[in-house]
Amino acid sequence: MTEVDIFSGFLGAGKTTLIKKLIADGYNGQKLVIIENEFGQIGIDSGFLKDSGIQITEMNSGCICCSLVGDFRTALSEVISTYAPDRIVIEPSGVGKLSDVVAAVNQCDYAHVRGTVAVVDATKLKIYLRNFKEFYENQIESAGTIILSRTEAIKQDKLDEAIELIKGINKHAQIITTPLEQLSGKQIIDAIENPQFAEDMAKELLKEQDHCDFEHQHHNHEHSEGCTCGCHDHDHHHEEHHDHHHHHADEVFDSVGFETTHKYTKDSVETILNAFDEDEKFGVILRAKGIVASEKGGWIHFDYVPGESSVRSGVADVTGKICVIGTKVNKEMLAKLFEI
Structure with missing residues (x-):
């Protein structure tokens, strides 16, 4: 079964720039076929792709739409039998419907849709x-991943507005807001294939907490050096929840996850984390973890357990992510604290 990635987006949104990046360092070692469809004109970007040693199949008879689904299914089957690619990348016309392309691929017995991506120009979202x-x-509504291009060209409030508009159309999609030049092709492919939301990070923290609770109960409250739940220094929080039987962490703790494009400084992050120790209006916070954009251009990674925090520079992520676990967690107060 050949995997298929579909990259939709209006003309000028940055689809071809993205595909070039993925060819350069995302689809490492894979045999690729690119299927282009340029709505009645010769694909202007085929030269670069051919120079990269990639097989090109152009379909210039119009959009891949309902009227062409049968022809497209035949063409796709022929591409697979002729070239035996590991993966096919489809770049349909900017004025085509993504849902039609997905439906066409799903009718091919030898192809499987792996990624559905909409590249959206953040500066033109409202007018389009x-x-x-x-x-x-x-x-937008047919995409599993939405890549916002030109996010560096608009102000924070306009970016927040664009994200809210997108979520109003598709609340389930992953939204990549980090400028593509800050990400590697591999990061983008990994995000498309295995999207991780802030809520996913929070669930991972809950699993860590569950493990540490188990260690508390079954190993005389001894912990390995790798235990990061904060129980070394704050056993009193855990004692509240330790009965004679083991509770799973998700039965005891609240978890909150945020995606954010807000930019921070290391000092502002440290101030936020210190607030957890100073004021319980946010809840009893036992763990916090995040990756957020820096006002100075890089990215900030942070970890928190009661009385101890780590704030450091790190690699970019596809968007800012913050997760917090604890008891009586006040999501609204946390959102205000993080200026989300």
């Missing part, structure tokens, strides 16, 4: 939604 509502909304 107004003028091309049917096509534009379809691309």
